[in-house]
Amino acid sequence: MKALLRSAGALGLLLAAPFVAPAQAEEGMWTFDNFPSDEVREAYGWAPDQAWLDRVRLGSVRLEGGCSASIVGAEGLVQTNHHCVVDCVQNFSSPGENVVLTGVRAMSRAEERRCEGMAAQVLMNITDVTQRIEGATADVDAQGFTRARDAEISRIESECRGEAADKRCQVVTLYQGGQYKLYEYKRFEDVRLVFAPELNAAFFGGDPDNFNFPRYCLDVAFLRLYENDRPARTPNRLQWRSDPLRDGELVFISGNPGSTSRQLTAAQLAFQRDHFLPWRLSYLSELRGRLIAYSAQGPEQARIASDTLFGVENAFKALTGRRLALADPQGFGVVEAREANLLQSVASSADTSQTLSAAYGDIAEATQTFRGFYLAHQFAEVRLGGGSELMSWARDLVRAGDERAKPNAERLPAYTDARIGSVRQRVLAETPVEGALDEILISFWLSKMREYLTADDPLVRKVLGEESPEALAHRLVSQTRLGDPAFRAQLWEGGAAAIAASDDPLIVFIRGWDADARALRARNLQEVEGPVARAQERIAQARFQQYGQSLYPDATFTLRLSYGRIAGWTEPGGREVAPFTTISGLYERGTGADPFAITQSWLDARPRLNPNTIFNVSTTNDIIGGNSGSPLLDRGGRVVGAVFDGNIHSLGGEYFYDGRLNRSVAVASTAVEEALGTVYGMNHIVRELRR
């Protein structure tokens, strides 16, 4: 791995020379108000101007479920990944009819069905609010820091939003608190499904091929934004390009990378490497095994588990790659060098040096403290219910009841006026519940909670009582009425009084120890997040002093732009990987056995398809999870693909970017267009794209 300093071995020069931007060429997930146009122009002889940036921003979409997308038609047509809508497709399934396997093709507007609980956001405006936050937190100690900060954030967000129903305001913490920006979004909560291919076409190669390349996936789907029950007018749509991509051409990715950890300290990353990631990997592996064995019982069970299983396998592979990146002494060396370089660069100022060293020390200490209770915090607070939707509704209902009774600034962040709408939409969405799946998730979560905290832990005793994890999960799931949206709506409207009076077993269960979970949450804020946030802010300030805005902030699931080239790469062992695959390769790779079985639609269409059409493509752009569904754009701002993955080397991108090896993977617009027209008979969508 290269060090993140552009000039390798520049450590000695740093004290004398002006500080270079600590990013490699093509590294970075840049905010739209700080895009390094000068550097791009220098490298490529051309760079986006403000009009280009504004246009692309307004054509970019954030899906609240954790994905990105682009507006590709004037009547609300949106392109994203299949794996970003599979949840919605799953909800259209029913016993005996697995729509995930057959796909969805709306042949007219009337056939476009709403994805319950899905919402899309377009970023309309960015304002700097750093001074307001700094003012509000200036005289607060480390322990009170997050509380004061969150209260001010909540005020800013409420003021911004006002009464507008379709407006969302979010204060985004950038550079670990070096900057705070207010992001204003237009929000669409009526999102309907236009097209989703069969799972086997979208996810050809399945888990074995995931994060690998060459690939042959039509991991694309189309949605449509609606307003007032009519397709939304979206004149800011991005244009569609039908010409094939060229090797080496300049491309951009506009999307919402979820999170990176490139500014975490060595102490924090050692904790990730040695404790957090190994624990998560063991958890995910066993859950994966349980879900696979459950799925093997029959097609109905496979249908019920498939979406969750995909998420688990995807996370397992991604976290495995991350752990390996940190376990690589060279990789971890990049992290340590980053810290050493910054410390050395401020060595001439005793004050800054001392502040910086103290900040690193505070983080190391807080991390050590966290190690003592992070498992309890994870099980009881962060991952309550282990992914069970029923359990998560139950907690949202219990907490929303409590929190709505408090003044806005004193609430938990998720329940402030500016954000509670999303919670409400999630809780009241008419999504079907698969009790069998919730029971698996809850019983597994309970059994692991007992395993990791031990049977003697007082909280475990309180949570389990005299029941086994299996019996408790069964009782909760089989007896709760929370599967009924009307019942949930009734509890939501009834607020704290209705919650207190409820004898629903899931509500009773959550109520019984929510105070303990909140105590863990408070302890974490007090002893870990507060001190860490304060120390990070100080490190960020030192970094700003040295590097200015020549840096990009860690990803925050907000809109970013990355630039790069269409390019393959050379494997460390010497093997060359070409940047393109073509449709013919799909047929060569098919074996007839899952996950390498080609769908009937593609087998039927084979004679009519152009075997040389570019299918999937790899680029040097720096992205991360959350970028799924992002448009791949050419210099004209035209959509040339939909990003759906990275190669295996890109997983270390959580911590550092290595331009020699890290690659983004997209499905090319050429393949999307050919598939829509020739395989799926959806020429009306092709016309809409090309219009």
Added chain:
Amino acid sequence: MKALLRSAGALGLLLAAPFVAPAQAEEGMWTFDNFPSDEVREAYGWAPDQAWLDRVRLGSVRLEGGCSASIVGAEGLVQTNHHCVVDCVQNFSSPGENVVLTGVRAMSRAEERRCEGMAAQVLMNITDVTQRIEGATADVDAQGFTRARDAEISRIESECRGEAADKRCQVVTLYQGGQYKLYEYKRFEDVRLVFAPELNAAFFGGDPDNFNFPRYCLDVAFLRLYENDRPARTPNRLQWRSDPLRDGELVFISGNPGSTSRQLTAAQLAFQRDHFLPWRLSYLSELRGRLIAYSAQGPEQARIASDTLFGVENAFKALTGRRLALADPQGFGVVEAREANLLQSVASSADTSQTLSAAYGDIAEATQTFRGFYLAHQFAEVRLGGGSELMSWARDLVRAGDERAKPNAERLPAYTDARIGSVRQRVLAETPVEGALDEILISFWLSKMREYLTADDPLVRKVLGEESPEALAHRLVSQTRLGDPAFRAQLWEGGAAAIAASDDPLIVFIRGWDADARALRARNLQEVEGPVARAQERIAQARFQQYGQSLYPDATFTLRLSYGRIAGWTEPGGREVAPFTTISGLYERGTGADPFAITQSWLDARPRLNPNTIFNVSTTNDIIGGNSGSPLLDRGGRVVGAVFDGNIHSLGGEYFYDGRLNRSVAVASTAVEEALGTVYGMNHIVRELRR
């Protein structure tokens, strides 16, 4: 963790002072021909003499499945752990009758049923053969080292064994090749089951309590050795003690610790920590999940999977503890200090210094090489079939056919004349096969092989062909005839010709790529094991120069003696753990829900039991997996317990012993006696023990 040097901070002193034994008090799994009696006498005012050691050796038993045991009656009666015989109990089960849950109580000799495939060994003699091995390997390069060594070992073992049917001879590599000793055993291959409690009594607390203490497990079982269809005469039995144990009293454990890694280098252990253990943990976790979900389908499935599931959970927890021990910077510091201390202690000799540094370098290089192919080696060779008995029979049949045609000295080690008898017994044992379990194990193994080696790997393509892991596993298991012992016997007798002619799908499967697996095996010997063994031998020689025999060798699943005290410990957080639990504690911990459900037999017997009888006990003895079933002995050499576990801290014992925290856990003879008499009505066994 303490450093392994007795005087902490002695690094500087080492160059001047005589070298102290690099072991803490109570550390060590000592061979019977090098027990540190002087040190024990110094600490306790008493130590075993040669007669004591001989007597205990002849009363100690090695079970070939990987456990220890003791002879506790003059007519072949043997005590071991329940978890060492559960495989045998499982084989007595049948659809609808889960004997593991109900236990086995032979009320007369006639009811004692044979455990197929089980064999017991008693160590009769130890001879030093170091010079013969050194002579045979002196002029051989690193790559040829293991081959030359193994050929000489095979010769020695064959000469030793001669024609004796009940004799086994094994050359044991001690001190990483610093010593080679010939161990001669008397072997009993007719072993019958006398008593096994219900699983819930033996394994009360299940996986959550495993490796924890306080404990309440009757993890004990009795076997009987037979010769010529009659109980074996065993006048060398150990005496039984019915008096309760006392806190602080001196105790010994005589058993067969399986393996430790206390002399591995930092490079080897970093590989374990960062690559091997995380991979195994992910593998075991997912398999665990699959087996748990399969078991949840019904009591029959639970019966089929239970034994394998126990093994998987036990291994998962043990390896988790090991990984954490290595991930602890202090723990890994012990490893690094061990290496640094040795290097520094030889600093005055330029020659030795250079040899030692070169040896560490060779091991680091071989470990790096191993990293490039260890997964292929594991999947294709070491863990072929993922635990499927059918698959392991198939490979033994295929390889035995090939190997028996070769001269003895050229065979793979397991198939030499001295050892092939064990293979034959295993392959021909009339153990029932659970096809469903084999199918799970094989399909999981195949899917992970594809995942870790990737679908593009040539070997994976050869192994899978166009089939999915599930389809291939189903075809192999459902169509093979290897479940029939007569069919296996026929193939065994038919040898290479019968194997070549066979169209059994499992034989065809193995035959199809055994050459590839053997190539990986050869590559490993050539590039890793050979250079490592040679380098280890050199490090061992340097260590001998410095410390002499004041060291103990790493565990090798051969007979060792450890000494220690009955003692609790203080948890790092400050909590005191007492060394004893009593029968009353069992009833306090029971919840009625698995795995904390008390069996009906114990509920019924409660009024007649002495609540104050000591149940489980913790001691400071240094042991490791393989010691399961070992007798806990008092200074009189009397059996006062059966060792069945260590506490959670003992898991780091793979790499270092920490006397403050590491504890062995045993079921006390007092509880065994009371349970046999009062709970299970087996007074005839109690009389036999007390005779």
